[in-house]
Amino acid sequence: MKTRVLSVSLAAVLAGSLLVVQPATAFTVIDPTNLIQNTLTAIRTLEQINNQVRQLQNEAQMLINQARNLAGLDYNVVNRLRSTLATTERLIAEAQGLAYDVAHMDQEFARLYPHEYAASVSGDRMAQDARERWRHTLDGLHTAMRVQAQVSQNLSEDESVLADLVAQSQSAGGALQAMQATNQLLALQAKQAIQAQQLQLTQDRAASLELARQAAATERAREVRRRFLGEGTPYTPQPVRFYGN
Incomplete structure (x- = not known):
């Protein structure tokens, strides 16, 4: 939540600075609401990717454990x-x-x-x-x-x-x-x-x-x-x- 608030604040500041430094001849209209929404979407997408990576890591560890449990004993008396x-x-x-x-x-x-x-x-x-x-x-x-x-x-x-x-x-x-x-x-x-x-x-x-x-x-x-x-x-x-x- 702190990360999202910080991202929203940075997006707002960035939007304001763009409005200040842009000359009149190159003035571009930026919708702060749309920028904030896009930033939040990117953050959610990154979280989904991280969750998928963690899931894949867990599945890989599970397969490793299964392989270890199925490994035969290379020793016979x-x-x-x-x-x-x-x-x-x-x-x-x-x-x-x-x-x-x-x-x-x-x-x-x-x-x-x-x-x-x-x-x-x-x-x-x-x-x-x-x-x-x-x-x-x-x-x-x-x-x-x-x-x-x-x-x-x-x-x-x-x-x-x-x-x-x-x-x-x-x-x-x-x-x-x-x-x-x-x-x-x-x-x-x-x-x-x-x-x-x-x-x-x-x-x-x-x-x-x-x-x-x-x-x-x-x-x-x-x-x-x-x-x-x-x-x-x-x-x-x-x-x-x-x-x-």
């Missing part, structure tokens, strides 16, 4: 997670003893851990089976300890991945980058859960092999005892008199 997870999977694949394959494991288990030994099975065969069972138990414990050692080594890599993802999340420029960083943090958590399941699997396998070995050893001892005693009447001790005493 999935391959690192897969690499560390593959190490424990390789150890499980290299496991000796009873296979993790269900069909093959059933056959081996039925042979080495019978509910009872048939009479046709020789003592040598039972001794060989006992030694093989002991070796399977030892292999199961070895596999569990190898997986434990590998998981311990993977923890340092997981800590590095976690630190990198937190840094990426904190420095994310938009919503999409923050979301992608969060998704990778969830992938790290899922990887650790799978790794924990693998470790639990090998530990439970080792414990199951030992329990099965003990059960088979009990059955073998029962069969050996049965064969020693025979099928007839067991021996009954009788007193013996020596030298006629």
Whole structure:
């Protein structure tokens, strides 16, 4: 309003000065009302242009913000997670003893851990089976300890991945980058859960092999005892008199 009043006053002064300094021969009639109206129109037009410029600036900033929110995160740790997870999977694949394959494991288990030994099975065969069972138990414990050692080594890599993802999340420029960083943090958590399941699997396998070995050893001892005693009447001790005493 102050600007408009000042503009109107300047226009009035300008119109008056023109009337004063103009010689009679070059006298031009100026309508002060029309001049003031034109000046006000120019001021309004300038304000409209300024408003349009501000609107365009706001729209440009909005587009910039949208582009920032849609910008992808140029950082991916999935391959690192897969690499560390593959190490424990390789150890499980290299496991000796009873296979993790269900069909093959059933056959081996039925042979080495019978509910009872048939009479046709020789003592040598039972001794060989006992030694093989002991070796399977030892292999199961070895596999569990190898997986434990590998998981311990993977923890340092997981800590590095976690630190990198937190840094990426904190420095994310938009919503999409923050979301992608969060998704990778969830992938790290899922990887650790799978790794924990693998470790639990090998530990439970080792414990199951030992329990099965003990059960088979009990059955073998029962069969050996049965064969020693025979099928007839067991021996009954009788007193013996020596030298006629």
